[in-house]
Amino acid sequence: MTTTAQDAVAGHEQEEEVTLFVARRVEPGYEEAFELWAKEILAAAAAHEGNLGTGLLRPAGPDDPWHLLLHFRDGDAFRSWQASPARAACFEAADGHHHEVHRHEILGMEGWFATTRAGASKGRPPVRWKMAVASTIAIAPLTVTAGLLLTPHLAGLPVAVRPLVTAPLISGLMTYAALPVVTRLLRRWLFER
Structure with missing residues (x-):
């Protein structure tokens, strides 16, 4: 589904909602700083036009990544967020002690299932x-x-x-x-x- 979702987001099929699911690995000892950064970027995303909600899932275990979830009205709102100065400012302020290990863009209802704790742990929605x-x-x-x-x-x-x-x-x-x-x-x- 990843390729199809990315193609649809990049293409002209912009009517479906888009959920961005990002896993980030945080260096030990920097969890508190990361959580503050994550809350800032999610607040900026929540304030962005076309955002339908955000979420942060803490890792289930010490070696597991953190998950950020951003839900947008459509492909235009998603792309607008990706290119926004607010998002860029958040990444400029990042301390470098965390990095992306997985990114998944999902269309429609699949995003709802991917944002549940079970979906986040699997990194993908059900069939x-x-x-x-x-x-x-x-x-x-x-x-x-x-x-x-x-x-x-x-x-x-x-x-x-x-x-x-x-x-x-x-x-x-x-x-x-x-x-x-x-x-x-x-x-x-x-x-x-």
Whole structure:
């Protein structure tokens, strides 16, 4: 998927979200300085137009790298961040005691799975058909519950307006509640090759 994602980011397919997943190895004794630097660059990225969120995952073990996650609205926002003076200033301020060991640019939903702790430890998202199964397991109960509990209260609204009420609710619950639980429960199956 890496090559396809990079080609799409570099090309004209700019409608999909882009998640940048970077692993950096930090020299022993410089972890605190790195964490401060990481928080600064992630704050700069979060303030950049088109950024949808950032994250920092500490290493699971002493020899493991740190992971920085940056999520962008589309390829244009991603490229704009890569060329930004704010990003360049952060790298100029880096102390040289950490270096990139892995970089992965991911499009669409694959970025969500790659940003989970299991995805970060594997350095890649699951295969697409497994993501589809996990997403279905997460969204099906939400859709049924919304249909049973919300539909009677929305009956007075025009049919075209009802999804504008239910979709954000289901999307939020999917992102912050259902999919994290499903991903955690299925992590071994999702990330095995």
